[in-house]
Amino acid sequence: MTVRGKILLFAVVAVGLVAVLGGALYALATRGRLSTEQLFAMQEQNTLYGKLTGDAVWVPHTLLEAYGKGQELRGVLEAEQLRAEADFAHLRELVALEDMPESLTEDLSLVEEARRAHLGWMEHLESRVRLAGMDGEDRVLHESIDSFRMQVMPYLNKAWGKKRERLARHKRDRLEALRAGQVFGVTVPLVALGVVLTLAATLLITLRRSSLALLRGAARIGRGDFTTELPVKGKDEYATLARAFNRMTEELRDTVREKERLAKAEAESAEREMRRYNLLLEETVRQRTTELEEANAQLLFADRLVTVGQLAAGVGHEINNPLAFILGNLSYAREELERMQGAPSPLEREELLAALSEAHEGAERVKLLVQDLKMLARADDAVGGPVDLESVLRSASKMAAHEVRQRARVVMQTEGAPRAHGNAARLCQVFLNLIINAAHAIPPGQVEQNEIRLVARKGPDTRVLVEVSDSGCGIPAENLERIFRPFFTTKPAGVGSGLGLSVCQRIITMHGGDITVESQPGRGTTFRIALPVHTASESSEPGAMAA
Incomplete structure (x- = not known):
């Protein structure tokens, strides 16, 4: 049957079903x-x-x-x-x-x-x-x-x-x-719809199968397969098209054979020339390969130099603040000792001891800062115990005073905060980095209009929360997911190496806590740290905390 005959059959069946449904509805209406x-x-x-x-x-x-x-x-x-x-x-x-x-x-x-x-x-x-x-x-x-x-x-x-x-x-x-009419009114249209859909699907599937066979044959010819022949079945339009397609394929096949014969003769005459050119090409490829290998080795060496430079810049940046603090306290102690002629008074003795104690603390900070470069690769040991967060935050703010002094006010809210379990020096390093970063986010000159807020309070599930907030420029949304990656920084060259926040995250994770950040460009940034609260059972267990 031709395609036109199939379409006419579908139309006749559809019209007949509509007529039957109309007659049935008319009969039901008459009976009603x-x-x-x-x-x-x-x-x-x-x-x-x-x-x-x-x-x-x-x-x-x-x-x-x-x-x-x-x-x-x-x-x-x-x-x-x-x-x-x-x-x-x-x-x-x-x-x-x-x-x-x-x-x-x-x-x-x-x-x-x-x-x-x-x-x-x-x-x-x-x-x-x-x-x-x-x-x-x-x-x-x-x-x-x-x-x-x-x-x-x-x-x-x-x-x-x-x-x-x-x-x-x-x-x-x-x-x-x-009720029977209701069932009839639902069942008969559904049956009619099923019949129409079945006929339509049969017609469409037949046409689609024929079209796909034609398209596949054309695609094979397009790829150069001139042996393709379409099956010829029946006497419909597709069969006529398939016969014409097969005739075209046969003509193309003959043309290709003729061209292949001519091309073979030309190829034999050009083969000798090609061999000579191939030898020259191979020699050129060997030379260029040698040059590329040398360039690749130079690039690898340059990449290693950049990495070493970044590490050195990170170490210098991290050690600079506590080292300056140590030198300042030692200079103060030396000047005081040179000024004294006899035994120091109790007040002077207390000031010297405080300066030396702070210098010792700064030296410990330098030692830990040097060791922190190893944190990204392996763990070390640091003794853990109860940590007075108010004292640690106050010490960190003092060490960062030279960075904060010309930029913002420091506000502390630590009343009622429980003691955290961890290492005070390590946590002081974290808070110092965060305070310095907060100071760098605020332009100098407007101290009263800006503030760095340090908050410690009891959190849920036996945890203590520490927040370091600033009113600075904020962090763009596209950088929030990358700020904890090693060597990632948005600061100018020579100001930061990108190790600070990565080290902070490692230290907090070492303590069994977590650190998160919230920021809005132009409105400031808040780093939120959750640490475990120190308990009596932990106080009675001597040992080391894995770093």
Whole structure:
């Protein structure tokens, strides 16, 4: 079948399914309309039965009222009889509308019996009213109601009861039909949709398979495979195209063979020239390879020199501050000793001891700073114990005073901070680096407008938190993830080596803590350090803390 025939078949099936669905929906709508008409007819019959039952009171009351006014009773009675005849005639029409031939004769017979009994009861009612007059109004009403119950109600009740039973059955049947219609309304469209989708998928898959085969054949020819032949099946458009494609492939194959024959002859004549050129090329490649190897060795040597220079700059940067602090204290002690002629006073002795103690502390800092270059490769040992964070922060701020003095105010908030477990010298090195970095982030000259805040407080889960905040220039977002990498720095050449924060992170990790950073460009930076709180059990256990 051709592609056009397949598309036409799909269209015919789709239109046929739509027509079937439309016919089914029309049939359901027609049945629903007829069912509704029958239901309304039955309900109207119930109304008429109720109205005819009300004649037991209405007709006697009407005759008595006419008698009291002096009207002719016969005329009033005939009017009521005509009304009753009209009601029964309408009742017969409604029974005929029910469209139930199997019970139509019986229903009409019940209506006719009720009509005769009703009219007969009305005939006898006139004579009772005349005999009783107005004085016996209550007695006439009671007698007429009793006679209506005995003569008419049995027929009306029989017809009315059957109608109510049929009405209930009709409602039940209609509800079941509606439920079935709902199922039909859901199932049939789904089935039709499945059929349409299946036909569409079959058509599309067939067309796609044919198109892919054609494309694959064209791609093979494009790669130079002129032995490709497409399968020819049927007599559709694709088969015609495949035959034309195969003819084109055969012509291309013949053309290529001719060109190959000519090219082979030319290749044989040019082969000797190529050999000579290849020898020259090989010699040139060997020379260039030797030159590249020498250049690569020079680049590796230069890279090692840069690395050594960065390490030396880092060591100088890290040692400079504590070394200057040591020299300052030793100079002070020497001057004081030269000035003294005799034994120092207690106050002078205390000042000398304090200066020497601080110089000793600075020397220890230099020793630890030198060892910190090894932290990135291996661990060493440092004794751990309770650390007074207030004392450590105060000592670090003093050592960094020469960097901070012209840039910002130092604010400390350490009241109530528990003791941390670790090494005081190591932690002092961390805080000193952070304070100096904070000072470098603030331009000099506006001390009162800027501050470096040092906060120590109790944190969650038996930890103590230390925050070093500044109001400086902040750190760009793209650098936040790289500031802890070794040798990464944004400072100018000669100011920083990029080792400070990397060493700080290693020290904090060594203490079982962690360090994080928050920064907004132009609004400042906060380094937050979490350290374990020192406990009594740790105080009673002598030993070393792995660095």
